[in-house]
Amino acid sequence: MSHGSWLAESYDVRVAHDCDTAFRELDATVDAAVPDRQLPDGTGNDIVAGIRERDLDCGIAFVTAAPPEQGVSKLEFDEYLRKPVRRDELRDTVDRLVRMNEYGHILREFFAVTGKKSLLEAHHPRSELEQQDEYQQLVAREAELEDDLAEIAARFTPDQLTAICSQVAEETYES
Structure with a gap:
């Protein structure tokens, strides 16, 4: 086969x-x-x-x-x-690569969302922001992404997570 x-x-x-x-x-x-x-x-x-x-x-x-x-x-x-x-070795490897890719995408979106949220917070009073739908959507999306990241991260070793975060940071600074 x-x-x-x-x-x-x-x-x-x-x-x-x-x-x-x-x-x-x-x-x-x-x-x-x-x-x-x-x-x-x-x-x-x-x-x-x-x-x-x-x-x-x-x-x-x-x-x-x-x-x-x-x-x-x-x-x-x-x-x-x-x-x-072995079949299981190959499948485990590909599963891990796909999860790493998924984690990287979610991590990038998390950085984008938290960056936008921080930008708004740096220039507007929190009381004003809490009244805006746009800000509330960022807060909600940030929480969803945190949950997604935690769930996926639980399936990696610390070394694998470090490698993924390093790669995402490298790609972010190259852009």
Whole structure:
């Protein structure tokens, strides 16, 4: 059984056996990419570079027989799985990548909402703000996002959360 069929039970899977096909299949709807490091017409590194050039927001897990070589720390990937990979290992990895992506989106929205709320609070009296629907919507959305973040965060290790927050902060300051 192929890795794609293992994931098809839970995800909408697109399978590519070469870089050309992968580049045609990659778009903003992709939550996780699982390239091999060695492909007939290039490498998984080429796919990662293409994902980053297109500014696609997806997790990346290499699944490969190739051992990590010097310089692997410079590659932008989230997980590195050595073949043979077990079905549960692959599914757990992709589940984690999808949750990380979801957490990053919610964290970005949380920062935006709290930033707008703080901006309003810095320039207007709280008593005035509490009378405005716009401010009340921000307060309500902030509470919803806090709950969502706590629920998702409970499924990560502290190191994984640190990595996600670092990535979101890096993306925020690059913009």
